[in-house]
Amino acid sequence: MSFERGEGRVDPIKILLLKYPRLLIIKAAFEIFSQHKKIDLFELEINIKREFERSNCQKRA
Secondary structure (H helix, E strand, C coil), rough: CEEECCCCEEHHHHHCCCCHHHHHHHHHHHHHHHCCCCCCCHHHHHHHHHHHCCCCCCHHH
């Protein structure tokens, strides 16, 4: 199973689907897109972790 596309670039969505639920990845991608940033693996991972922290804080309250 290869994650490479076209010119040898890696698809960050396929990589993250192995670790996180699809809904969190989509939500993080839209968040990055709304900030007019480039969607890459690093940015997606940061936004997903932020969302986990946010949801954990709300559950504790």
